[in-house]
Structure formats: structure tokens, C-alpha cells
Amino acid sequence: MFDPTENLRVFTVPVGADFAAVLLDGLNMRMAGLDPFARAGVEVRLNTRRAQRVLQDRMARDARFAGMMPRIDGAEALLTQSGLSVAVDPLRRKVHVARLIAGLIAQEPGLAPRAAVFDLADRLLDLLDTLQAEGVAPDRLEGLNLDDVSKHWQISARFMRLLWTLWPDVLEQTEPGRQDPEVVRITQVAALEAEWTRSPPDHPLILAGSTGSRPWMRRLMRLVAGLPQGAVILPGYDPDLPEMLWQKTDKPSLTPDHPQAGLAQVGRAMGLDMADLPSWTSAHGSTARGRLVSLALRPAPVTDSWLAEAPARHVEVGEATEGLTLIEAPAEREEAAAIACAMRDAVEHGKTVALITPDRDLSRRVAAALDRWRLIPDDSAGRPLHLTPPGVLLRMLLNISGTVPAPAALIALLKHPLVGGAKQSRRLHLRRVIGLQTGRDVLATPQTDWDRIAGWAADRQNDDGATAWVAWLADCFAPLSRLTQDVEPALALRVLRGVADRLSRGLDDDDPEIWREETGLAATALLDRLDAAADAMTGLTLTDTMRLVEDELIAAQVRSAAFLPHPGVLILGALEARMTRADITILGGLNEGVWPERPAPDPWLSRKMRDNLGLPMPERDTGLAAHDFQNAINAPQVILSRAARAGGAPTVASRWMIRLTNLIAGLGEEGVAALDAMQARGEVYLDIARAVEAPAAPLPPAPRPMPAPPVAARPRKLPVTGVETLIRDPYATYARYILGLRALDLPGREADDRERGTVLHKVMERFVPALQGAQGAEALDLFAQTATDVLAELVPWPATRALWRARLMRVAPVLVEREIARQVDATPLAREVEGQRTLVAPPFVLTAKADRIDRAHDGTLRIYDYKSGTPPTPDQIRTYALQLPLQAEIARDGGFRDIEPAEVSRLEYIGMGASARIQPVDETDDRTRDAWQRFAELIASYESAARGYPARQQPSHLTYASDYDHLSRMGEWEDGDEAQVQEVGR
Template structure:
């Protein structure tokens, strides 16, 4: 296939080219001249499995002419040479986590136990780096820590695990298995030794790899020197000055896109001028390539922009003609614009590829393409934790320990994979509906099964079937009640058994493990089961962290995956050997592309250099090469979002360099940049227009129903009068339509619950004041607080919180109560009353918190508020509860209260002001004339809503309303709230 030569045989495929197509076509042109048996002996190695399939498909199209196909594999798929197998990655991580946990147990101050798995994963990554570089872990011991900060000595204790304990543990526990990095290096060394002992005479070609990793670089170097060996490099930049190549191979330039290739060529004793093109399909990207090459020059030599930039002004129109700069406001806007561009490429008969490391962006784009029924070929698939089986398994896992919360239980049982199939599923959902409507609301977390299962029997019409179903669910979930440290095998067995039982229900099939995602979930549990013996006993939180990590790291292809031909979403590695007519580089923000090197807790930059490890910028350099290669395609969109989650972003450093270079090239550069940005702005505008409806729906008017007079409420309470004043529609919905808010499942305790507890406390304490101020008032108050909070606080944590707030206000409450008792004694607590009017016919009801008999024989009505009391103006206009209670008392409407002359109203706030050191109060003096005026005003208000033409509008006086109405959704409040007004003539005031 190749002519004999003394120099290494190295080829390249230019930047921006479709590597797979170029390589396959060049290979086919060489194979056609070989005899059929010689073609079958040719060995081809590609950098990824996806690139391998791409080349195989391309060659298959030419198979009638080629006949037998060459042998093809990836560069990591080497002969074992009788090496032991590699240890399973999960087992290794669990082994290392056990060693880390032992160290943490001996010295708890080194790290929290919750960090054990994160530390183990980080140590495993360091171990792989060391072994790939053929650096023994003992080299970490030789680092002189005296020159570094003291905290590095703490990390050294964990690193000692790799140097001292791990080799012995691996040999003893895994039957001599090797670490993956060590095995790969030994495989390369074995292959190289075999080739040198008996050089092969058949062609061996390695393509697509930059040789950035040590073992791969050694393999490529050896292949290039074989008699019929050759390597084909992706994206070699021939536009860089020859003098720069020697410097680019140094670690100081590890973040440059050509660093890996420069290092490989230096090892071969070659320069780019010695590298020949693989095929005659073009020598390079031309003007675009020269522009990108200059823009991405290393930082120390960016002064070359001034020297070489002016020469590129004439080329700017050609270099930027196919480039679109898309700067969206948000990730959603970016995804919509990208999807529209991809749809346009499909309509034009082009292939299109989105290249991005941002998985959130790729999922958004996939969803947006669904508008046109386009399913892209996504190289990464979908994480298992976002699939139905993954979500279901997470819900089961959340129920482990003390048990599920009401919300968690409802979410688990109503999941599509729960309850079996067919009629069993229907029956399951019917029982669940009963539980969600009648039994689950009001339950605290975790679910109290004894109380929950007793509820159906306590109803007037007990539902025996529902009771049996609840008991069955309790029995099914019982294995999840694991406490303390437990073996990983116990967690897995309980998790799996309960998940299968809940999924199958009373059905005949097990939906959980069906389809592609279910099969992957089952494989994951099989792996966990097989690796369980490698783990030390775990806490529940550790088990959850482990399983969540594994679920998130397992990709899944959709069932019946049939992607749209020619539409791809690629990661940066896959894009290295693929291209398209239109290439979209998405998520070009610093921190996303490139992702910034994370903090290394074990070795800093100086330590890495001391022991021979590559600098952390190596990964940035690889990403830079992927960017340069993709951006060199014919038609390119460079896309980013200006804000993510409301936070401003920073453009990718490469995008910044490119745009700054272009804008700095005078009027030509400004015109080129404006044209790039204008094309992006047009895409965004078109995407927005696509989502804009052709016709505007008229804004809804504020609802103002006019119910028949006969169905209007004849009775309201004093608290509902405020609602009638502010929001008549809420009274209409509650009393005319008879709608009640359904208690939500798992609703957290709120201010209302705390207010009810405070009312109970003050009611019980007031009973001790009927005979005067007791000497042990403080002790009695404290005992009441304990009893009430024990009964009412749903959780211990909330009880402590409420108790601390009451304790802060305790002295002030007792002080104010003692002052009140000096002028009057309680004669009625939580006293019910009512008063009727004849014109119109109406009954006002009330329940007074407390009524005191004053020394002069008059009455004082008290109301306790858990929040701040309303102002006097609010009481006059809106909050008429106490004045109306005075009107009821004036009509002797309170049971057991003989007097009717109310002279004082007192609102006592129980929300303690820490800064002022006081409880807010509001006192109002009233007289018979004032009370009579209040009653007359109520009669006028009721008459206004009793007329034939009167309406009941929504939220007509919303001042100071700090809560949502239960009926805002029914009145479609959000549709008219910004501009609609209600006519004062619509109702009486």
C-alpha cells in the first residue's frame, strides 16, 4: 500500500474537513489497488467507536468495488498479551472508598464522611493519570511538601492510599486484576514489543487521534515507523509559522489547539512540512483557517495580530462569509434559534450537526426539533436518571430510611411504571385517587402508616378495599426501612425488591425492566450487585449518592431509536472526526466550552510538574483543537447565551479572541463582524416570530358574575365580610358554586398552622385568668406551651422553631396579659355568636377569641393575631372583624354573654419584634353609636350585593392583600390583573 521510506509515515486531513469521509475515501483509493486477500490483512485503528462506524458505513457503500473489507478496531482495542483483566471501574471506586472511609474513621478531622465517594473518585482519576504516564504512585511520596501550604500535607495522607494500600488491596481482593490505565499502558508496551520482535508487513493505519495521552502517543509513534504503518492526524494547522512548532510542544502551551499534535510530531522528529495530505480533496480551510490560526495564537505572541492582521483584511469577506454569530439572551432562546437553523438546513437538503459539550442545550434543541418531528442523532443519548425507569428508581430510593413523605408516596404510586398493567393498573389508580383525596392530605412527613391505615376504618362509610390496598402498600415498602450502616448488598436487595413489587403490583408483567431504559437500569443493578462485596457498610445518604451518581452516568438510547438522517448532535470528541454542511458550535461560554480545570485536591501545578504529570490545561488544549476544527467548516454558526439562570456569562476565550481580532482589523473587520452578528440576530428574530401567534387572543375581562338572588349566601362570618369587601368573587365561588380548595398532599405547615397553635395556647391560658392572675402564671403558661406544641407541631424541628419564637415573646406576653387582667376578667373564650337582620334577610356569625367583663360592667373583645395587627384605617375600611363582633354583642348575640355594651376592642399581635422587644397591639375605643353605624354599614353592603343587577367581581379592592386567593385560578387573575378595571357602579359600596 505504501512505498518504502526511512522516515515515519504521517498524513493529515485538513481542518474543517469531514474526517470520516476523507479518510474512508483515501483508504478506498489505496485499497482498490490491492489483491483481495491483501485488503483483508489491512488493519485500521480509529479513535472512537462512532468514527469507526462512520468509516465502515462509507466503505460499505463502495464494497462492490472493494470486495473484502480491512480489519477495523479502535486504538484502545489491543491484544491482551496474556494480561490479567482490568478491574471493574465501580468495584475499584468502592474499594478505594472503603480505604478512604477507614482513614476518615481514624482521623475524622481530615474530611467529612459524606465526602468519601467524591474523594474516592478523585483519587481514582489521579491513579489513572499516574499509570498512563508510567509514573509510580510512590513518586507522590517524594514531593517536598515543605515548599507548599500546610493543607497539602492533609491531602498527602489520602494520596498515601494510592502509594501504600491500594496495590496490596488490588492484588488481594481482585485476583491480580490491573487498573485500567496500567493495563492499557501494558497492552501498548506488549504490542510495541511484539511489533519490534516481528515487524508486520501488512498495512497498519491509525487515524483520528491526536496522541494526547501517553500510551496512545507511544502506540502512534510505533505505528508510524512500521514498514507499512501510517498515522493520519486530524486538523493539522499548516498556517502556523514554522518557528512556533517547537515551542508548542512544551507544556507551557498545553492550552493551544495544536499542542498535542506538536508534541507527537516532535517525538517523531518531524515538522508539519514533513506531513503529507491523506487525500487530494483539499489542502486546508483557506482564508477561514488562516483567520482562526491567527486568532488562536498563544497568548505570549498575540502581538503578531498587529503584524499579520492587516494582510488578512482583504480575505475577511471570504473568511467570514459562512460564519454566523448568534448571541441569544437565554439558553432557551439559543436552543430555539439553533433548532430553526437546523430545520432550515434540512429544508435545503444539507447535513447539519450541533457540536456542544452542554447537555442541557442539546436536550433543549432536541425538544425544539420535535416541533417538526425531527429526532437528531444524539451521540450522548439521555442520562438514565432522566428516563422513566431512572425517575421511578429515584422515587423508591427517596422512600428509604424512615419512609416516604406524603408527596413522595403519591409521586411513587402514580408513576406510570407503578401498579402493573391492564386492569391491575386501573384498580391501582382508583385506590390511589381515594387515598389522595381522602387520606393523604394533612399527613406529616414521613407517612404515619398506623394513622393512615386507620383513617379508612374511621370514616362513616369505611372502604374495606382501600384499607386493604393501603396495608398492602405498607407491607411492600417495609423493606426500605433501613437504619444505620448497612451492607451495600442489603440496600440493593431492598431497593430492587421494592421497586419490582411496586412496579408489578397485581399485574402480570413487570414494566420497570421493559424497553431500552429499563434494560439499562436492570444492567446497572446487576453491576451494583456484582460489586457489592467491594464496599464497606454504607449510610443511607452514601447509598443514595452512589446510586444517583451511577444513574446520571449511564446513557440510554430511546426505544426504537430512528434518528433523522443527516441531523446530528455531537460531543466535542465525536466532532473531531465528523463534519456536516452546516456546523453549529453551541454553548460557547467560558466554563462550558472550554470547561475550566477543576481544583485538584491532591497535587497542584508545581507538584504535577515535579513528578512529570501533564498540566491541567491539556484538556483545554484538546477542546481548543475541537473548536478550531469545527469552526473551520464551510458553514458555521457560533452560538452562546448572554445569561444563564439570570447570571451574565463570559464568552468563550476562543470566541473572544476571534471577535476581537476581527473587530480590530479596521472598517473591513467592523463590516465583517456586523454581518456575522446580523445573521445571528435574524435567526433569533425568526425563532421569536415562529413562537408568536398569528392572532392575539383578546385579554380576558375581570369576571363579574350575577348569580340569582335566591342562591346568594344568607349567612356569612365576620371574617368573610372582609373577603366580600375585597374579593366578592371568592364569596361567590365558595358559597354559590360551593367550591372548596382541596387540601394538597404533603403541604408544609405554614403561618396558619402556627397561628392555630398560638390561639390554642392563649385560649387555654386565658381559662386560668378567670379568677384573677395566678401566682404561678409563668409555670402554667410553659406547661400549656409544651402540651399544645406536642399535639400540634408536625415535626420535632418545627416544634423547636415554634418553641423558640414563643420563648422569645414569653415575658412580653405575660406582661401584657397581667396588664389586661387588672381591668377585666375573661368570661367567654372561643365564643360563638350571631345576629340577624331583616332587610335584607341576612345572618352574621362570629367566634370571638375572648370576651372580657370590665370592672364597670362593659365588655372588651379581644382578638389574637399571629401576624401584625391591621392599622386603624384598615379596620375602618376592610378588617371589620372586631367592630362587627361588637355589633353582634350589642344584639346580645354571643351565647352566655349577658352584657351588650362593648366599649373596647383589643387586637393583640403574637409576632414578637426582636429589635423593638415588644409585641404589637392595637386598641380601639367604641361606643353604642359607633357600633350601630357599623351594623348599618353592613346592612348597606349586604343590600348592595342582594340586588337583581348587582355583580360579584374578582379582587375589586386588593390593597394590602399578601396572599393568593383560592379562586384566583378560577377567575383567571393573571390574564386581566395588569390593566382591567371594574366600574364603581357595578356593585354597591
């Protein structure tokens, strides 16, 4: 098949060429004249399974290969034939290293948090693989100069030295007969070299598609290229790169982030003159697009070549950009919609289309947008397991392991689609969950109170099985709640699986849905793998174990076969795209930090330390990504896409996009016209996406509501706190007291402002009568003890308890001093006392609950109101904050329980916030003195059927969000819009 040669047999396929098609063309040409058995003896080794499937499929449909076809397999399969070493299980290896790092963190707590042990283990294993692959001896680490580096790098370097020296022994003790993957590969390549030296294969062997990014692969490529009938085919070769940049020097001319830097490294490793390598076929060579992109991506030191080569590119820029489209979307959502429209358009015209992107968020958005037309793309990556229903359920259980679940977490768990059984059991389960969620005060506790829930179930009418259901739930969660930090990982994993299984079966013990289909099988396989490695996890805490499970869930991917994808709509990663060619190629997510990705930081070795050890820099990964970009952008029809904003923040275009567009724009009028044409073609897809997502007819904005119900339906009773709402936002009064709508309490009890106000009121309620003439330090100590007791009783959150006590004690001296002064000429009379006063015409009852009423020595009353925040200002009191003036009118009328009518001599708001400001009410002011008359006039005005309840009547003062803003459709109307009366209830 190949002519004899003394040189290494290495061929290239140029960037942009359909690699599979070119490979088949060359195979057909070289196998011409071979008999069927000789053709069947040809071996083609590829670097990915997808590449193997693509080539097999194309070969099966190619009439030129009818009959006996060459054998197609993976490159690594060559090494497994040697059968020497066995690689250690990656999960067990990770756990072993994580335990060593945990010991380091225990000795050096400032190095990293304990929660980072598995992330640090992943990075350390990557570094360990690189050290082994590059052949760095342990003594090289000993020779590192650490005098001028920070303490962090000194600690990590010492740990690396120790690990690098002792790791083989640690691995032998923990995993007998197993070795690191890189060591296994190196050993297998060496064994293959020895075997082929004695008896080289006598049949053609072709290694194709690899860029040689790993040292062992470059060694294997050299071995195959030196066989009598061996050949290596390099993908994505740039034939337009100047020969001087391919030079074989100790200091490479190509920087690591250049697209061809990886192939240049292969050339140096194999001793090849890359500028003179032959092409696999002569039918594919340089193109106008390839020359333009090659020039745009030249290394920074030689960008002066832009000026030298501009005249030639100036002439052909129109041809080079003819098949290029540029989408610059305003935001991520618009980018995904435009890409989806481009893919839909391709299908409509009978063309295949492939989206190539490393951004999994973008690919998921595009897949969701394609669902509008029931187009299911063939996604090479599948879905992350942690985003599938089984993965979500397992993660929710991980978050409550070792604790009693919070009410919000409990409700979320019980509503999960895989919990509660199947069909009828599931429907009954959901009805009970909704009843539990809407039951008042059932879940108003920081942690789930099963006794309280059992009481709710016992009182539930027409549901005899509710009690058994609650008992089943408590029994399900009990094993998970009882887990402690020192539990054995194997037991924790069994409990996790058992709880998930039982919740999925439901009360009626149905077949568990969680382990079904591809996602369930993947979750089962993951848990099995974790169980198999449980013995290596000894010493891990419960938190460590659960974090490891979550990390593995996030890393796992699932390809679902529930629906057949469209064969012509593909979503590919950059690696899978090398062997796949579509009629239209879309390169999405071309923003800096996305494509290319930012190099991952190395927490173990600094850049200088890596350079001293001769290790590759992080920019090498950028160069590999650039190679994939250069190869993909040279396809005939290409759409380049990026979003100008991501997550609400501006983005920066990919460095490759910036260089390419700058070069095109600088090529005279032709270049400017070409760039404008690219952007115009992209704008077409953005316009289509806007049109698709726009409503058929714009909905008219909602008017500012002012419902006017019948007078008989209007409330006849309000608390004094509701008067402010009636003045400021009458619509909220309408919704609360006429429609009977109340905001649903969220599950759980939060440490919010309302809770803090309750605590502060309770402190003063207990402290005031207990003071009894105490002075100075004694009074302050009494206040401190009262605050401590109340907080311990009412605040179950230790951190919040400490914070609130500290804030209260900062203002305690002022509060105590003022309280002592108040009791000099007055005696506390009542606390949290209820009262009411009736308005005769129209009939109306005003209720109140006074925080505190004192009796002055002259027989008058003093009414105080505690404020956890800032007390209202005098202007606010005169305008709408009528709470204390109206309470004074109730007191004068004798409306407070067990308190005789009397004149009120003082009204005062007592601030207990950071400023401890007090705000007296000036009753000499006309508007304050006439509060009851103003209230009567307000109520009388609502006796007219024409008077409605407008939304946000005083918006200039309304600074809070109402529970009913969404009901009034606020946002569709402005505060300055005229409210429109709407007759309701008639």
C-alpha cells in the same frame, strides 16, 4: 503500501477537513495496485466506536472499495490481544476508594461532609489515573513541600502519600489479580512493544483519529509509527500555525489551553518536527477560514501577530466568513428554537445537519423543539438513565428508603406511569390515587398514616377493592421503610429492586413494565452491576448505598431504538464529531463555562502541588475542547450559537467566540461588514423561531372580571373573617361561597404560618386559665412548660419545634407580664367561643369564633384576638379589618354561646410575633363604631342583580396571593383596569 523509511511515519489531516473522506482518499491512493488479499490485510485502527461505524459505512458505499475492504477496528483492541492484565471493575474500585475516604473524613470531620465521599472518590481516581499515567513515583509525593499550604492541602497530601504507597496492596487484597486501568494499559503497551520487537506485523497498520491525550496512547502511537508498514494519522492539524510555535522546547510555546497544544505534546513525545509533517493527502490544505480562525486562537503572548497579519486577513475576511452564521439568542429557549428551525430548514433543502455541543440541556431542548415536526435526531449520547421512567421511579424510591414516605412523595410515586400495573389495573389504580389525594384530611399528616388511609378506604363507596389496594400499598412500602442505616448493601439493593418490581406489577400482579424496552433493560443491567459489587460495599450505610445508586443512575446513558431517527439530523458530542461531517454544522452553547467547560476543581492537590509533581494542569481539557472547536468551525457551512442569558442571569460568550468576533470586527470596513452579515444570517433563524412559536392570532387579554350571579344564588352567611375578603377581593368570595371552589390541600402537613398560628393560639388557650394569679418567674416557667407541651403535641418536626419555641420564648416575658396585668381587673370568660348575629333586612347571618373573651370587674366584656404575625394597623382596622368591631356587635347582641349580652369595653389584637406588638381598637372612631351599619350596607348592596363581585377591589391593600387569582386570569389585566360586569348563572 508505504515506502521504507527510517523516520516515524506520521501524517496529518488539516482542521476542517472531512476526516473520514480524507482517510478514504489516502487509503485508495496508497492501496492502488494492491491485490484483493493485500487490500484485505490492511488494518485501520480508530479511537471511537462511532468513528469505526462511520468509516465502515462510508467504505461500504464507496465504489473504490468494492470487493475486499481493509479491516476496521478500535485502537484499544490492539492491547487486548496481549491478554496480560485485567482491569478492576470501575464500580468496585470506586467503592473501595470511597470507603477509604469515609475513614479519612471520620478522622478529619472538617475536611468534607460524609455525603461527598463518592464525588471525592471520582476525583481521587482521576488523579490516581493521572499519577500512574505520568509515571509519578510515590517518593515524589514524599518530597512535596507543604510548609506554605493550608491545613486542607496538608491533610489531603498526607492521605495521598499513604494511598499512593499502600494502594497496590489494598487492590491486591480486595481484588486479587486485578489492576488499575492505566496500569493495565501501560503493561499491555509494554507487552506489545516486546512482541513487535521480536516479530513486527508485516501488513499495513494505520492508527488514525487520536489526539494522543493519554500517555499510553502516545506510546502506542510511537510504536505503530515505527513499524515497517505502520502509520499514524493526526486529526485537526493547523497548517497555518507559525513554525516557531511548534518548537520542541522544554517549556512549550503553546499554552495548555491552545487548540494545538495536544498535538504539540504528541510531537514532543515522539520527537517529531510538527511543522514539517506531511499531509495524508495533498488535496486538502490551508483555507481562508482556517487562516482566520488560526490567527484568532493564537496564544495570548503572540497576539501581536494580529497586527502583522491583519492586511492579509483584511482582504479575505469576506471569503473566510461567507459560510459562517452567528445566532445570539436572548435566552436558552430561544437558542434551542432557532437551532431547531435551522435544522428543519436543512432537512427541507435535502441537506444533512449536525448539532455539536457538550451542553446536554441544550441538546434536549433542541430535540424537544424538533418534535414539533416529528423529527427525531440521531443523538450520539442518548438519554441519561435517571431521566427515563425507570430511572425516575428508582430515584423516587431511593429518596424514601429507610423512612415512612411523606404524603406528597407517596402521591407522586403512585402517579408514576410505571406504577399500578397495566391497562385496566392501572386505570383503577389512578382513580383510587385521585380519590386519596382529594379526600379531606386523609393525607394531612407529616408522614403517611396507613391506618388513616385504611379508614378512608373502608368508607369509600362503590369500591369494594379499596381496602385490599391500601393493604397492598402498605405491604409494598413496608420493606423499604424498615431499612436501617446499618443494613447490608446487598439486602438494601434487593429490597429496592423488589419494591420497584412489585409496584410496577400492580395489585393484579401484571407483568412489570419497569424492566421493558431499552430503558428497563439498562436499569436492570445497572442493578445487576451493583449487585455484583455489593460485597465490596460492606461497611457502607444505607444513605451511602442509596447515594451510590443515584450517582450511577445519573452517570448511565441509554440510547433508545424505539423510533428510527432521521439519518440526516445528528446531535453529537465534540469527540464523535471528529469523524462525522454534515452539510451544515451547528456549534451550540458557545458560552464560557459550557464550551469550554470550567475545569473541575481538584480537592486533593493544589495547582502548585500538581506543578511540582509534573502533572498536567486543568487547562489541558480546555485545550482539547478548543481543538474540537477549531476543527468543527472550519467546516464549509457553520452556525455559531449562544444564549445571552441562562437561568435568568447574563452569560459570557466563549473565549473563542470573543477572540474571533473581536478579530473580525477589527479588520476594517470589510470585517465589520462580514460580522454584520454573520449576525444578520443568524437573526433570520431567530425571526423564524419567533414566527413559528407565535400564535396564529393574538388572543385578546381577559378583562378584569366582575361576575354578577342571580341574587338568589348569593351567600346568606359569612364568617367575620370573610368580611375582609368581601371588601378587598369580592371575586374570592364569589369563587368560594357561590361556585363552591376550595383550594385542594397539598398532601402532607407543612410547618407553615397557619400551623404556627394554631400552635400559638393553643398555647394561650391553655396558659391563660392556668395562670390563676401566678407572678414573676413562676408565671414565666408556667408559660414555658405550656409552650413545650403544646409544641410536643402539635409539632412533629423536631427542628421546627426547637425554632418556634426559641422564637416564642424571646417574647415570653412581655406576653406573660401583659397577661398578668390583664387579669388584675378582669377574669377570662371564654376561649375559642362561637357566636353569630342575624341581619334582618336583607336576611343574613354573620358568624364568628372569638379567640378570647374576658369579663371585666365592672361587668363589661373584653375581646382579644391573637395574631402570629403583625396586627393590623389603625388605618386597616378602619378600612377593612372589621373582625373585632363586628365581634363586639355580636357580643352586645348576646350572640356568643353561653355569654349574656353586655357592653364591650376593650377590643385588642395581641401580637405574638417577633415584636409582640398589641393593637387596641379605637371604638370612639366613627367608622369603627358604625361597623355593624357599614356591614349591613355592604350586604344590602349585593342585593342588586347589577352589583357584581370584582377581582381585587382594593389592590393597594391586597398584598397576598389569592387562591383564585389564576381563575380571574390575573396578569392579563391590570389593577387599574375597569372591571366589567358579567352576568352568570342565568
